Amino acid sequence: LAKTTQPISMDSYEGQEVNITCSHNNIATNDYITWYQQFPSQGPRFIIQGYKTKVTNEVASLFIPADRKSSTLSLPRVSLSDTAVYYCLVGDPYNFNKFYFGSGTKLNVKP
Amino acid sequence: EAQVTQNPRYLITVTGKKLTVTCSQNMNHEYMSWYRQDPGLGLRQIYYSMNVEVTDKGDVPEGYKVSRKEKRNFPLILESPSPNQTSLYFCASSPGTGIFETQYFGPGTRLLVL
Numbered sequence: 001l002a003k004t005t006q007p008i009s010m011d012s013y014e015g016q017e018v019n020i021t022c023s024h025n026n027i028a029t030n031d032y033i034t035w036y037q038q039f040p041s042q043g044p045r046f047i048i049q050g051y052k053t054k055v056t057n058e059v060a061s062l063f064i065p066a067d068r069k070s071s072t073l074s075l076p077r078v079s080l081s082d083t084a085v086y087y088c089l090v091g092d093p094y095n096f097n098k099f100y101f102g103s104g105t106k107l108n109v110k111p
Numbered sequence: 112e113a114q115v116t117q118n119p120r121y122l123i124t125v126t127g128k129k130l131t132v133t134c135s136q137n138m139n140h141e142y143m144s145w146y147r148q149d150p151g152l153g154l155r156q157i158y159y160s161m162n163v164e165v166t167d168k169g170d171v172p173e174g175y176k177v178s179r180k181e182k183r184n185f186p187l188i189l190e191s192p193s194p195n196q197t198s199l200y201f202c203a204s205s206p207g208t209g210i211f212e213t214q215y216f217g218p219g220t221r222l223l224v225l
Contacts, residue, residue: 036214043115043201043216044154087154098169099144099214103153 004088009106018075020105022088025069030092033064033071036101038085044101047086048073075107083109113138115217117202123223124192132187132220134202142205142212143185144169145177147198148219154201160185161208192224 005023012018024033032051036044048055050062050071061074075082085104115136124130136143144159146169156169160179174196176188185204189196200220205212 038154041199041219043203043219044214045216046213098159099146099156100170101146101154101156103151 003100004090004102006086006088006102006105008103009108011108011110012078013110014079015077018078018082018107018109020073020075020086020088020107021070022073023070024088024090027068027090028092031068031090032092033062033068034089034091035060035062035073036087036089038087038104040084044085044087078107078109080109080111083107113215115202115204115215117200117217117220119220120218121221123225125225126193127191130189130192130222132189132200132202132222134185134187134217135183136185136204136215137183138204138206138215139182140204140206140215141182142208142214143179144203144214145175145185145187146201146203147171147196148201149198157187157200192222194224196222197224198222 034049035047037047038044048060048062052064055062063072085106087101087104118133141162145157146154148154155171157175158169158177160166163179163182166177202217203214205214
């Protein structure tokens with residue numbers, strides 16, 4: 001199971017684009033990258049998932065460089081309601097029973 | 112409504128008094144899991160179950176037991192709680208195993224062991 005490293009916290013202002021980077025140097029060939037979001041006193045919820053290049057949905061974009069040793073979650077024009085902890089997970093979809101969320105990145109959006 | 116429910120939501124107990132936190136899902140999911148969340152340590156997996164009668168240890172299983180006798184229920188048992196088990200606990204379920212499968216989390220159970 002590939003270990004991930006994320007910044008502990010980040011600050012931003014409303015309307016800005018926020019990029020949160022996750023390092024996963026020992027990612028394996030079959031591993032996918034998944035991001036979850038957790039609001040205070042709630043369980044995490046799935047945001048986005050990808051294998052390579054770029055993935056975009058209605059919530060965020062995920063950028064994965066060619067070497068796949070890192071990934072960047074991009075949140076466009078954040079609002080106060082985007083204040084949350086963001087977790088990066090890496091795993092092989094065909095051999096992934098344990099989940100390692102780590103400490104995540106606490107994003108604080110200011111007015 | 113599709114959901115994962117946990118009971119109780121809040122619990123204060125004393126050291127050594129056995130307790131059970133229930134978890135139930137109504138989505139016919141095969142995979143269920145328990146996590147604890149502590150400040151600075153993030154979310155850590157305690158136990159998981161890939162199906163009825165199939166359970167396995169996560170990263171921090173010491174001091175906990177689980178059982179999966181029915182598909183919908185996955186109780187977390189603390190036989191002899193200690194203060195270091197004071198934490199916020201989450202139950203989660205997903206249709207199957209694998210990182211493709213989105214996990215659905217319950218509302219959490221805040222436990223204080225005195």
